[in-house]
Amino acid sequence: MSMSAMKIVFRTPVQSETPLIEALLLNIESHDILQDSEKDALKSLFVKEDIFSEGKDLVVQGSRPAYSTLILEGFAARYKITADGLRQITALHVPGDFIDLHAFPLRLMDHGIVALSACRVTFADHGALKRVTENLPHLTRLLWLHTLIDGAIHREWIVSMGRKSKKAHLAHLICELYVRLGIVRRTDGTSFYFPLTQMEMADVLGISIVHMNRTIQSLRKDGLLVWINHTITIVDWPRLQEVAEFDPTYLNLSIEPR
Amino acid sequence: MSMSAMKIVFRTPVQSETPLIEALLLNIESHDILQDSEKDALKSLFVKEDIFSEGKDLVVQGSRPAYSTLILEGFAARYKITADGLRQITALHVPGDFIDLHAFPLRLMDHGIVALSACRVTFADHGALKRVTENLPHLTRLLWLHTLIDGAIHREWIVSMGRKSKKAHLAHLICELYVRLGIVRRTDGTSFYFPLTQMEMADVLGISIVHMNRTIQSLRKDGLLVWINHTITIVDWPRLQEVAEFDPTYLNLSIEPR
């Protein structure tokens, strides 16, 4: 897949047919086997398509959504703003991520979700999700799992923030994204499209933009990766993982009965 | 309730009768109404009691537990150890917390859980939990919710770690614990038992023990709290919340249909 094409061009939304949720299926099927009936149930959950342009909020803090949002194409971030106007990004989301599935039991959104690139999305009504919990226990557990992996990623970020160097933290993030994008077939060999600016990445790591810049340069200088033109290419995957102390166990990428 | 009694003395475990899970009920019922039948189903999930002494692992990293653990009494922490032997605590748990419920869909524990004080616990078999997902959709959603609030707490910690001063971060943590302990009736007015050492707290915030000590002193000097003898007393709750930028929304303490 061409990275530049992915960056800009999306199909015009088609309201009448069910959206293609192939990324979500790849995501879920990296953890367990889905029956055809479950796939069909999953597909029929999603009711329309929409496109959010870069910088727009997909979900607004304080809202009570009646549906949950699935990313079909593009990057998004969950974030909170502190009293003195600083932004902290608490999660990054890629195609196949059900970004506010947790709003289904949680009801109230305590944080916002912003599109970091143009995002094509589709929606699952909470009533329909409730019916899944009533009729499809196995699929329910897999949706639960989807939110639990979010939690596992949060914990990994806390470890990186608290006890690793900024260089290791950044390296870890890139390892994680490379693996997650690989699952949903959004990598091209060792390269992947990555729309975030250095300022946005600084809001992920919780550091200043100047320090972010110097941290990136340090990884570049070590010959671990190339990062130009919104594309990251991993040059030395084994050493990058080593610097990052990256162990993908927390992503639960093994197919087993759940 | 006497704090010092709570600190040391637990009833001898009684294997034959169902354990008293009143803290879990208080916890869940702070979010939604439970039917009596659901309470009964919940009670019958738990099969025996055990006591772990301080410092013991309740759950071992890399294990695949066949049951999930509920804290009846005591404090526990989830943690990971980095390559150079540093520990980062990613979550704190109190009575009424179902500490490894996420291991039910997740299967493999990617982190350890340690007892920070003597802990009285009880266990729910994963087979029994699976039956809940098959027969009790509303209770299933509430268990799901329980794990989602863990996730919301993780996100709040990420914000504190990334974009707040250490003083604000510490204040926030104390606000959070005060509220969470209040829900399960483990506060005594503005005081609560808090067994963590400064070293353990340093592993929560991801800072050195020396800096932890100075951060605590700063909160003390401002007259916000008293912290002696494993007991924290909040002296100025409004100003503590202000320093912390504490907004309990993320704990989802409103009773509504889920």
Place this chain on the structure above:
DNA sequence: CGCAGTGTTGAAGCATATCAACTTGGGTGG
């Protein structure tokens, strides 16, 4: 009584923020 764990303090050094300036490239309007 002495020891070990915990809390506390001071001093020196490193990591990261802040402020300021400059470069680069793409987009836009005259």
Place this chain on the structure above:
DNA sequence: CCACCCAAGTTGATATGCTTCAACACTGCG
């Protein structure tokens, strides 16, 4: 088509927060 502008990236200098190392006080406990 060029001039300009703006956002993003880059660099240097200075200031601050945090770590590290080292020493010492306190307390409970064997």
